[in-house]
Amino acid sequence: MNFSFPSTVSLWETLEIALEGPSxxxxxLDVQVSAxxxxxxxRLDIKGFYDGGGVFRIRxxxxxxxxxxFQISSNVPPIDGxxxxxxxxxxxxxxxxxxxxxKQFHFAHEDSTPYLPVGTTCYVWTHQSNALQKKTLETLKGSAFNKLRMCVFPxxxxxxTNEPTLFPFEGSLEDGWDFQKPNPEFFRHLEIQISALKGIGVEADLILFHPYDRWGFSKMDAAADDFYLRYLTARLAAFPNLWWSLCNEYDLMEAKATPDWERFAKIILENDPWDHLRSIHNCREFYDHTKSWITHCSIQRQDVYKTSELTAEWRERWHKPVVIDECAYExxxxxxxxxxxxxxxxxRFWEGAVRGGYVGHGETYLNSREELWWSKGGELVGSSPPRIAFLRRILExxxxxxxxxxxxxxAYWDLPVGGVVDxxxxxxxxxxxxxxxxIDVPTTGHYRVEILDTWNMxxxxxxxxxxGKLKVELPARQFMAVRATLAETIL
Amino acid sequence: MNFSFPSTVSLWETLEIALEGPSxxxxxLDVQVSAxxxxxxxRLDIKGFYDGGGVFRIRxxxxxxxxxxFQISSNVPPIDGxxxxxxxxxxxxxxxxxxxxxKQFHFAHEDSTPYLPVGTTCYVWTHQSNALQKKTLETLKGSAFNKLRMCVFPxxxxxxTNEPTLFPFEGSLEDGWDFQKPNPEFFRHLEIQISALKGIGVEADLILFHPYDRWGFSKMDAAADDFYLRYLTARLAAFPNLWWSLCNEYDLMEAKATPDWERFAKIILENDPWDHLRSIHNCREFYDHTKSWITHCSIQRQDVYKTSELTAEWRERWHKPVVIDECAYExxxxxxxxxxxxxxxxxRFWEGAVRGGYVGHGETYLNSREELWWSKGGELVGSSPPRIAFLRRILExxxxxxxxxxxxxxAYWDLPVGGVVDxxxxxxxxxxxxxxxxIDVPTTGHYRVEILDTWNMxxxxxxxxxxGKLKVELPARQFMAVRATLAETIL
Structure with a gap:
């Protein structure tokens, strides 16, 4: 019987135990395995999962x-113990x-290294051709983006309208799906791409459900939903660069209601001992972001005209980090x-940033291939990404x-200011x-002052x-900013 | 004793009766004269006024x-009767x-000729040099603007910071003003300029009080306020192109409160038998525009980012025309x-227009002469006036x-539409x-459809x-509009 695992692993890397078992x-359904x-x-209790071909894994x-x-428990005697x-x-x-x-409104890695989310969106990039997926990774690698919103389901x-290559379950749209038989190949592919994102410094903000569906994955029954979530969390919870986004536009999911989302959250809490970030994203009505399982607010703007200008109000309302994942797309x-x-x-990125929030990007320029970045990935052709990179640099x-x-x-009613006092x-x-x-800088210090052209970078x-007070001459153009940095404290 | 008046006057032109009386x-104060x-x-009862040099006038x-x-009444026997x-x-x-x-939300002249307000702002243009006033009138004549917000007081x-040439009362800042002795020369000058506006088709939206004052005109006592308003209305109510704006930024007038504004409105109602349009303009808090004396809402935007996008909501709230006199200035x-x-x-002009409102313009480009159009008039150098003219053309x-x-x-959550149904x-x-x-046009007609570039005109x-439904190809630029006009009804 095969039972293998690496004897060493580096901190914050996924370790995998492989076990041979009944097929x-x-x-x-039949086999339980955990460690x-x-x-x-x-002490960490971790669920394993069946990966097909008689192989079980614990991550x-x-x-x-x-x-x-570690010690393994199972209902299969040769594995148990x-x-x-x-x-x-x-x-x-x-x-x-x-x-x-x-610090309540921000993010850092577990070793305290600051993490400033600069997100973008390629909802179903893992469901496209291999060539396009490769291109997406190349584009991301050359960009400033360090978080990607992406869906499990096609x-x-x-x-x-294109059909995905792989489906998450055995079966077909015509003959029906067997929701008790996940397709390991589908999930292995997803994992390869989440790992690829890790390799280029991108967090996978993984969307577990969404309403844009012709296959039925948005309308599974409660047993199938729960089974899917337990399987997914067993597979993915040990990935370091993973965030759980319960749903994209939860309020458009006709077949689900608040008790469903709350139950899903409970399943994730039970099955993710590493306590990855958790959120749920609205279309129209915000979810109740005061719920304790929600680590940060994943926001779609509610107003056509005002988006990230409301960041500070949302911080006040929910006392959590504000991540405006959809402020509309370029x-x-x-x-x-x-x-x-x-x-x-x-x-919108800047309006959010100076109010202590994090705005996300997406791109929807039409091309003849219907390869829009927001959904399929590929190439970025818009003008905001280099400017977003400039903002990231300024924040870093x-x-x-x-x-x-x-x-x-x-006197600052018209001029938002963000920073750290003094x-x-x-x-x-x-x-x-x-x-x-x-503008005003504190009289308790001498400040370096720089004029930032956020468009011309x-x-x-x-x-x-x-x-104290200083007059800043500006070029009478839009999209300017001023940065004041303490150079020396006045004693 | 001189008693003169023209024997004929054309409809809607001001007729003036001159009377010699005691000086x-x-x-x-001492002489009352009315007709x-x-x-x-x-039957119209009209107050007269003293114009200095022993001359009284009734307009x-x-x-x-x-x-x-007409028959004249006076407490001066030779005039009475x-x-x-x-x-x-x-x-x-x-x-x-x-x-x-x-039609509740719009404007028309008394003969039913439609009037589409296209306003601008030169608060104290009549207090500038003669050369600059001449320039202002020339600029207005060459523009699309047909309403001007302007103040009585400097x-x-x-x-x-410049001193006006004329003051509304006898006296001086140093020695004090005699609020019971208006300066006829001041008011004659104001009238000449209001008439000049009439000559070029511009309505004078006359602001009776405002808070930006170093001379004391914003802090007169109630008796002086009332006396001033009675004098002003006696002089100006017979001007055809006059609107009464009780105050600019009434809520910044520290020395006034709601009972004052309501009293002022009553004085105007009593002294203007022609019932000219009446409004009052806010800085922060809106006045209660449901008050029956208010004919239309003169609005300053309350939000830095959203202005005329709120027009339809304001129409719903007050059931009166919405004139956004300050949406900020170019x-x-x-x-x-x-x-x-x-x-x-x-x-902002377009966002207001398609929601059935009327946005106003102002311009604040700094120059070495400190001659900013918004306050002093002069020349327009901004890029919006020709585009506003284009909008006026489209509306006309x-x-x-x-x-x-x-x-x-x-489906139109992101696309405001204005017009007349069918x-x-x-x-x-x-x-x-x-x-x-x-986009959708009614299936009950055949429509001409045109693509408007509101920036390139x-x-x-x-x-x-x-x-019915039609697909409009657009140039993927901002500031586009589509106009659909019924060509023929489908029988």
Whole structure:
């Protein structure tokens, strides 16, 4: 009987135990396998899963360096009681562990390395041709994006009529699906791509359900839903770069109601001992983001005109990180959610950033192949991505751990300011095109002041250091910002 | 004793009776003079005023053709009982009488000629040099603007530090003002300029009070306020092109409260038998526009980002015409209310227009002379005025009597439509940049369909006539609109 696992693994890398077991009957249903991992007083109970061909797997994500012991439980006698030991070594370069909420409104990896989400969206990129998937990964690698919204299930919608290569269950649309028989090949492919994202520094914000469906995956019964979620979590919970997004546009899921989402959340909590980030995304009505299982707000804007300008209000309302995953997409399709300009997309990113939130990107430029980035991936052709990269650079050069909105008083009614009080200030002028503005920096320090052109991506220092009120000459163009960084404290 | 008046006057032109009277004491206070004009059963009681140099005047605006009789009353015996007869002839070319509310949300002159307000703002243009005032009138004459917001009192504010040539009262800032002694020269000058506006087809939206003051006119006591209003209305109520705007930013007038505004409205109602349009303009809080004396809502936007997009909601709220007199100004000054782009100004005009409202313009581009159009008049240098002229043309080519928002159902959540059902439709894409859109025109008619580029000011017809659903190919640029006009009804 095969029972194998690596004897060493680096911190925050997935370790996999393979076990040979019965393949008769329906092993997905009939066989239970799990492992208890122990490290000192720390104990993790992990479910395994059937991967086809008589092979069962248990995946573990080490979160402490040192020697871990494990013992396997199963209803299959030869497997039950197997045990082993794994040595967890120092993390590989650029591995920082799963992303967590940090400082209430922000994010950091488990080792405290700040994580500034700069998201984009390719809903069903893993359901496209291999060539297109390869292109998507190349595009992402060359971009500033470090989070990707993507669905488990294939998508049926405008510009999305092609059939996927792989389905998550045995069966077919014509003959029906056997929801008790997942298709391991489907899930292995998904995992390969989630790992590929990890390799290029991208978090997979995985959408577990969505309403754009012609195959029936949005209308499974409760037993099938729960079985799917238990299987998926057993397979994926040990991936370090994974976020759970329960649904895209949950309120369009006709066959589901609040008790369903709450039950799904419970299943994920029970089956993900690593406590990956969890969210649920609206179309019209926000979900109740005060629910304790929701780690951060995954928002679609509710208003056609005002989107990320509302970030600070949402922070106040839910006391959680605000991630505006859909502020509309840069593109030229027929619908208003998919035809904003690159300027407007960039503006929405900045409006959100200076209010202490994180705006997400998507692109919907029509081409003859109907390969729209927002759904299928491929190439980015819009004008916002380089500007979003510029914003990422500015934020990364700023205080570690993110910026928060700063209330500067009534004179700033038209000028949002974000930063860290007494250290760092970003003043964002947005659509305004002033030729000058008097701004305030604290009198307790000398500040370096730079003029940022967020569209032309330039940083122009003002000579000298400043304290208190200063007049900033501006080029009377839209999309300007000013950055003030503490150079020295006045003693 | 001089007692003179023209024996004929054309309809809707101001007739003036001059009377010689006492000049000793304070004739402004001591002498009452009024006239009762009669035409059949129609009777108008009109107050006169002292114009200095022993001359009293009574102004009458004929609103019926034919012979009117009048009789004068006064507490000065030689004047009391004087009478006369005036023949009112057909109106001059392009004279249509005062503007009234029409069809609940729109405007028309008294002879039912539609009036589409296309307003701009030069708050204190009459307080500038003669050369600049001349320039302002020339600029207006060459523009599409047909309404001007302007103040009686001079203004003290950023870029407004120059002293006016004339003051409304005897006295000085140093020695104090005698609020019981208006300065006739001041008011004669104001009247000359209101008449000059009439000559170029511009309605004077006259602002009676405002808070930007270093002379004390915003802080007169109740007796002085009332005296001023009675004097002003006696002088101006017979001007055909006059609108009363009680205040600019009433809520910034520290020395006034609601009972004051209500009293002022009562004085105007009592002293303006012609019932000119009346409004009051907010800074932050809207006035209660349900008050019966308010003929239309004069709105300053309350939100930095959303302005004229709220027009339909405001119509629903107040059931009166919505005139967004301040949606911010095109310009480049320091404050957000004065530094929007020409594109954004034009967009706000269109967003308001397709929702059945009327947006106003102002311009605040800084120059070395500190001659900003918004306050002093002069020249227009912005990019929105020609586009506003294009909008005016489109509206004038549309249905007489204005357009209303048209509810097209949920598929139009992102695409506002205005017009007249079954006749005329304007679809406005605003910031969206679609490459195509399927739109609906009624199946009960054949429609001419044209693509409007509201920025480049072009009208491109689509060949043929259309009925029901049609796909419109668009250039994937912002600021496009589609116009559909009924060509023939399907029988």
């Amino acid at each position: 008769d009957g329906n092993p997905f 208890r991992f122990q490290f000192g007083n720390r 573990f994500l080490a979160d402490r360096q040192g020697t871990w012991d 197997l045990s082993g030991q794994v040595s967890v070594t120092a993390p590989q370069k650029d591995r920082h562990g799963p992303v967590r909420v940090s 998508k049926h919608y405008d510009y999305n 593109g030229n399709i027929n619908w208003g959610w998919g035809n904003i300009s690159g300027e407007e997309m960039t503006r 050069e700023g205080p570690q751990g993110g910026i928060d909105p700063i209330s500067m008083g009534p 250290k760092f200030y970003l003043f964002y002028f947005g659509q305004s095109q002033p030729s000058y503005r008097v 330039t940083v122009t220092p003002m000579p000298g250091l400043f304290s | 000793d004491g304070n004739p402004f 009762r004009f009669q035409f059949g059963n129609r 009458f605006l004929a609103d019926r053709q034919g012979t009117w009789d 004087l009478s006369g007869q005036v023949s009112v002839t057909a109106p001059q070319k392009d004279r249509h009488g005062p503007v009234r509310v029409s 203004k003290h504010y950023d870029y407004n 310009g480049n000054i320091n404050w957000g209310w004065g530094n929007i782009s020409g594109e954004e100004m034009t967009r 080519e549309g249905p007489q009597g204005g357009i209303d928002p048209i509810s097209m159902g949920p 006749k005329f439709y304007l679809f406005y894409f605003g910031q969206s940049q679609p490459s195509y859109r399927v 072009t009208v491109t017809p689509m060949p043929g006539l259309f009925s």
